[in-house]
Amino acid sequence: MRNIPFAKPIIGPEEKAAVAKVLEGDTLVHGPVAKEFEKKFAQYTKAPHAISVASCTAGLHLAYFYLGIKPGDEVIVPAQTHVATVHAVELCGGTPVFVDAETKTGNIDIDQIEKAITPKTKALSVVHYLGMPVDMPKVMAIAKKYNLFVVEDCALAIGTKYDGIHAGLFGDVGTFSFYPVKHITTAEGGMMILKDEAMAKKLTFQKAFGVDRTPSERVVPGVYDVIMLGFNYRMNEIEAALGIEQMKRIDGFLKTRKSNYEALEKELKNINEVQLFQSSHGPFESSYYCLSVLLKGDLGKKRTQVLTSLKELGVGSSVYYPQSIHQFSYYKNKYNYADDAFPVASTISNTSVALPVGPHLKEDDVKYVAESLKQVIHKVRKG
Numbered sequence: 001m002r003n004i005p006f007a008k009p010i011i012g013p014e015e016k017a018a019v020a021k022v023l024e025g026d027t028l029v030h031g032p033v034a035k036e037f038e039k040k041f042a043q044y045t046k047a048p049h050a051i052s053v054a055s056c057t058a059g060l061h062l063a064y065f066y067l068g069i070k071p072g073d074e075v076i077v078p079a080q081t082h083v084a085t086v087h088a089v090e091l092c093g094g095t096p097v098f099v100d101a102e103t104k105t106g107n108i109d110i111d112q113i114e115k116a117i118t119p120k121t122k123a124l125s126v127v128h129y130l131g132m133p134v135d136m137p138k139v140m141a142i143a144k145k146y147n148l149f150v151v152e153d154c155a156l157a158i159g160t161k162y163d164g165i166h167a168g169l170f171g172d173v174g175t176f177s178f179y180p181v182k183h184i185t186t187a188e189g190g191m192m193i194l195k196d197e198a199m200a201k202k203l204t205f206q207k208a209f210g211v212d213r214t215p216s217e218r219v220v221p222g223v224y225d226v227i228m229l230g231f232n233y234r235m236n237e238i239e240a241a242l243g244i245e246q247m248k249r250i251d252g253f254l255k256t257r258k259s260n261y262e263a264l265e266k267e268l269k270n271i272n273e274v275q276l277f278q279s280s281h282g283p284f285e286s287s288y289y290c291l292s293v294l295l296k297g298d299l300g301k302k303r304t305q306v307l308t309s310l311k312e313l314g315v316g317s318s319v320y321y322p323q324s325i326h327q328f329s330y331y332k333n334k335y336n337y338a339d340d341a342f343p344v345a346s347t348i349s350n351t352s353v354a355l356p357v358g359p360h361l362k363e364d365d366v367k368y369v370a371e372s373l374k375q376v377i378h379k380v381r382k383g
């Protein structure tokens with residue numbers, strides 16, 4: 001039987017050699033490798049500034065910390081996302097205000113943003129859901145009208161573009177993830193991209209205790225000043241070395257993801273029992289993180305059976321994301337939203353099945369995934 005994981009990091013001899021080289025040296029943090037990775041990432045995305053961080057979550061937290069989000073402030077967040085998008089607001093004491101998803105892409109329903117804005121709203125965040133770009137010009141027009149800071153959660157958006165411009169460059173800041181299941185990995189790690197130089201400078205202090213000089217900038221060894229409050233949210237040299245090697249593979253990864261996605265889409269789009277999200281078209285260019293299908297009607301109620309049956313056939317699947325954020329216990333206990341407050345986000349959480357399209361799949365693996373889903377649907381419908 002086949003065993004096709006939902007995602008699999010691709011680590012070759014180049015990554016291993018790069019990591020070994022860092023370990024043979026004597027600089028593990030604060031060194032030139034993280035700087036080099038930032039440079040490469042900025043070049044790739046055409047970002048004026050790139051700042052490496054410990055994770056995407058750390059970057060999102062830093063963004064709101066930089067902005068000074070505090071108790072009483074509100075931040076608009078998508079209801080359908082990874083919990084990190086929302087935790088970042090909570091960690092600063094701000095209040096997340098949820099907006100439902102749109103059915104066609106799973107992205108935030110832009111038409112519902114304005115009614116969620118109040119005089120307390122300070123920022124607006126979006127997630128490029130599964131790598132499909134949000135209509136950023138539309139979002140930025142709203143942000144401008146209400147003078148809101150915009151955070152793009154780009155965790156699944158390396159290669160995501162709108163009108164040729166990389167995701168993360170429309171808002172004030174975009175934050176990427178290099179967690180093992182994402183497009184490229186550094187084990188744990190993240191990157192922030194942004195346009196404003198003063199902001200980049202401040203974030204660089206804030207990610208490292210607010211200390212005013214790095215070890216190599218210290219004239220007198222060990223002596224420095226602390227000029228602001230800050231975290232230890234740095235990326236180390238080992239992670240950065242992985243990142244530099246992974247960047248060399250990114251174009252190939254994205255190409256394979258796209259062809260796997262298109263092949264799978266072709267196999268699945270005529271199945272009556274499932275609904276597919278819209279993918280790349282016109283100015284919208286996806287990064288093809290996975291192919292998620294919504295199970296229609298009664299089949300949706302049997303999603304657990306579909307997931308477990310796929311597993312029995314050796315097909316790894318996942319759910320993006322398993323609950324609309326307002327329904328996770330922490331948020332439910334704190335804010336007490338009605339379960340059906342964000343119906344589209346909940347429908348996606350309850351009835352979707354995310355299928356793999358990563359570069360670890362060969363052409364016949366994609367066929368196997370499609371055939372397996374068809375077989376499972378047939379079995380589960382009858383059962």
Ligand SMILES: *Cc1c(COP(=O)(O)O)cnc(C)c1O
Nearest residue numbers: 055056057082084155177178179
């Ligand atoms: C994975 C993910 C994150 C978290 O990334 P980390 O690097 O693990 O902190 C945040 N947002 C979204 C949309 C994600 O998919």
